[in-house]
Amino acid sequence: MPLLDRFADFSPFTSIFMNVVDVLLVWFVIYKILTIIKGTKAVQLLKGIFVIVIARIATEFFGLDTLQQMLEQVIRWGFLAIIIIFQPELRRALEQLGRGRLFARSMLQEEAERERLLTAMSKSVSYMAKRRIGALISIERETGLSDYIETGIPLDSVVTSELLINIFIPNAPLHDGAVIIEKSRIAAAGCYLPLSESALISKELGTRHRAAIGLSEVTDAVVIVVSEETGAISIAADSELDRDLSMEDFEARLRKVWFGDSSEQTVSSKWKWGWRKNG
Structure with missing residues (x-):
């Protein structure tokens, strides 16, 4: 039985290897769970x-x-409470597991999806800015926006430039x-967004800009504004408003605040800062 004896000699190494695996x-399962609940209220509940x-x-x-x-x-009965509170997230995870999608997404697919979203956003914003079509677009990041989503008309649609443009066409039902x-x-x-009550905001800014700043004050969302009066493009994020961005600066800034990508070209220093949290 020389072969079995040889395996027996390596048993300590096999045990260590299996423990590492x-x-x-x-850790991989925990990572996938965090990925599923990312951007939902479950994140805040986990902090609690x-x-x-x-x-x-x-x-x-x-x-x-x-x-x-x-x-x-509280901890003893917490397990039952977690099942009740996290019911939507648990259901979504089981659905993805049943469809075989839980582990299917690759880095290349994620990168391709990012580029598609950025392209769709740039095309729609460019079109609306040139024609002075007012727009207000909020992008969820870590903090869930379910409370604000409930104030609007549910769509659950793919992000395309054509759909975004049609939504904001003047006199359209959802504009x-x-x-x-x-x-x-x-x-x-x-959807209705909270208006900022800060006295530091420029008087020339309208309701859309105040709503963009207001949401960025209470969440980490990225909010895009196209002015109906001037066609100027602005981005609100982290309680700051970047105003009158060129399309080049808009794309670079959006890539950075949405996806955290700072590898792109440096944004022009000619930004017009309309308001900051610290004045």
């Missing part, structure tokens, strides 16, 4: 759960018995309000 698989766990450890360390018992009850893009799809149109 086991850990890598667990993390705070509760840290608080539970702290109560034991400092000997806070009453608070410790309360947190133990008032904002379009919200969620997970690379147009989730809804005609």
